[in-house]
Amino acid sequence: MQPVGDVAGNADVGSGMTGVRQLATPRLPFAGTTLRPAQRLLAWLALLLAGALLASCGFAMRQPPELDFKRITLRGFARDSAMAEELRRQLRASPGVEVVDGANNGADAVITALEDGLERVVAASTSAGQVRELTLRARLRFEVRDASGRELIAASELLQTRDMSYTESAALAKEQEARLLGRAMQADVASQVLRRLAALSVQRRAAVSPAASAAASSATR
Secondary structure: OOOOOEOOEOOOOOOOOOOOOOOOOOOOOOOOOOOOHHHHHHHHHHHHHHHHHHHHHOHHHOOOOOOOOOEEEEEOOOOOOHHHHHHHHHHHHOOOOEEOOOOOOOOOEEEEEEEEEEEEEEEEEOOOOOEEEEEEEEEEEEEEEOOOOOEEEEEEEEEEEEEEEOOHHHHHHHHHHHHHHHHHHHHHHHHHHHHHHHHHHHHHHHHHHHHHHHHHHHHOO
16 A cells, blocks of 8 residues: 655654654744744734724624613713723614713713722733733722613722733733734623613613503403
């Protein structure tokens, strides 16, 4: 019997193993390419950016939740709050929702930030004091009330954390990586806020349906 060659040509694998086909080994990204450490870091940073964009947009074109609240106001956020901007973006993507500013604007719901922060904490360092690992935290404490001040969602805290390595020789690239991770965490926190509003909408519909059915039954008697 003639040996069967693999994709790279004919090959014998030991005595008595002639004719066994070898499979090609999958190549990892950037494999076989000589990259400097900074270039390698930037290449993986590009992949991280793609993942962050997917996280913020919703993988597989996930549709935004349907909300009963069509006019929503944000309060308590700093003027330049990235969390507030992400919340506005996701709220406006929900069908029929309008984000309104100011007082006496006829809002159906008011989302008030009690605490809004994005922080970095040193998680590991060398004996010489050089930072080697950071922990990033995106935190939002908020409550939701209707225009009359009635509580819809009690004060709650949402927290996202990410760990990342750090090296001073690539400080600029690491700064960009930290910003991308921060945006991804804030996008996830904003999505959780919308999911809570959506769950509240479902509860309100379930509560209204039996009452509407009872009123319809009484009217037909």
